[in-house]
Amino acid sequence: MAAVILGCDTNGLHRWDYGAVVAQVAQSGRFLDRWRVGFCPDILPGTEAWLLVQGGNDAGSGLIGHGSVASEPYQAAAGDDSDANDWFIAVAFDALLPLGEQIRPGTLREAFPGDLWAKANGPSLVTLPPSSWPVLQRLWREYGPTTPDPTEVVAGTFPPGGVSHIQVNRFERDPDARRACLAFHGTSCAACGFSFESAYGEAGTGATAVHHVVPPAMIGSGYQLDPIADLIPLCHNCHAVAHGANPARTVSELRSIMSAAGHVRGEVVTDLALQAQEDARRILGGGKT
Ligand SMILES: [Zn+2]
Ligand SMILES: [Zn+2]
Structure with a gap:
């Protein structure tokens, strides 16, 4: 340096x-x-x-x-x-x-x-x-x-x-688009369901990130942002993981990563649920593991 x-x-x-x-x-x-x-x-x-x-x-x-x-x-x-x-x-x-x-x-x-x-x-x-x-x-x-x-x-x-920087694009920084996105989609994370407001009360207001879901290749010079179709609310954990890949991971990819790791909607799956998943896999797999 x-x-x-x-x-x-x-x-x-x-x-x-x-x-x-x-x-x-x-x-x-x-x-x-x-x-x-x-x-x-x-x-x-x-x-x-x-x-x-x-x-x-x-x-x-x-x-x-x-x-x-x-x-x-x-x-x-x-x-x-x-x-x-x-x-x-x-x-x-x-x-x-x-x-x-x-x-x-x-x-x-x-x-x-x-x-x-x-x-x-x-x-x-x-x-x-x-x-x-x-x-x-x-x-x-x-x-x-x-x-x-x-x-x-x-x-x-x-x-x-x-510091590692999440490379957000300018659509995610646009305050008007952000307001429109959150007004429509609400402030809970679209991937894991986490709500800053429920978890932190008033202190959590405004903490939700908005994520731009249109691949950069599709953004020509005539591109017009649709804040409802093109932006989704994400918590900062999910946002960091989404931008951890290039192109960014989609919401359904985030969800399948979380469910594969045993985390759904911010909760650790209980032993009982894991056992049930194990049983279901055995039944669906015809007894083979
Ligand atoms: Zn999340
Ligand atoms: Zn993003």
């Missing part, structure tokens, strides 16, 4: 419609763009990347984003108005703060003293010493973005190897 700071001035953010990019990352969890580095950096895909904006003053500066390097360095034309080539890396941003809410330089210097932050002045790429990684993760946990779903982990708040 390695980690770098990508420094940029505010123009670096404004070449995007930055507000729209923040909204896209909040909704889909990802924004991919090329990042001009100006030289061939010694950097590998998967490197953690922290975005540091350097405005004219402290109020316009600070740590504003997190992502990961998504390509080897490559050369490409620098812009529309120029034939000259420059060096780029692709960066997938997965957590961004709105401009104005960035973690200010004073807070950064206090948490990690030294000249690290000054080195990342303007367009730059600075390698982060490993001792700074947990500091950045802690700051990002404290001041970084939040997610609407409390069970989701904000990218950058823990070591990358320390």
Whole structure:
């Protein structure tokens, strides 16, 4: 693992419609763009990347984003108005703060003293010493973005190897579609029947996940989400197991896995029931076991 700071001035953010990019990352969890580095950096895909904006003053500066390097360095034309080539890396941003809410330089210097932050002045790429990684993760946990779903982990708040991400798609994050799905199907898990409300009362409200059941291959550009046919409620256990395979496991696959393991509707099957199943199998199998 390695980690770098990508420094940029505010123009670096404004070449995007930055507000729209923040909204896209909040909704889909990802924004991919090329990042001009100006030289061939010694950097590998998967490197953690922290975005540091350097405005004219402290109020316009600070740590504003997190992502990961998504390509080897490559050369490409620098812009529309120029034939000259420059060096780029692709960066997938997965957590961004709105401009104005960035973690200010004073807070950064206090948490990690030294000249690290000054080195990342303007367009730059600075390698982060490993001792700074947990500091950045802690700051990002404290001041970084939040997610609407409390069970989701904000990218950058823990070591990358320390959390496994369920790769949900953007249809599962759409709050309106989620509301329509749960209003129709109810909030109990469609696979195991678990109800967060019955188990946890008021504290369980809103904890149900919604799962998108349309295979990605069937989603063309003209695809329109039907929140009732295409989304189903799942508890987080079933959701994790559904996404544990690619393509995701279906509800009937989840049910047969659970019944094969002796778990039905969140209950462990009793010895008596197991004995009855055993008897039934023997009878159906004509006495052979
Ligand atoms: Zn379930
Ligand atoms: Zn899902």
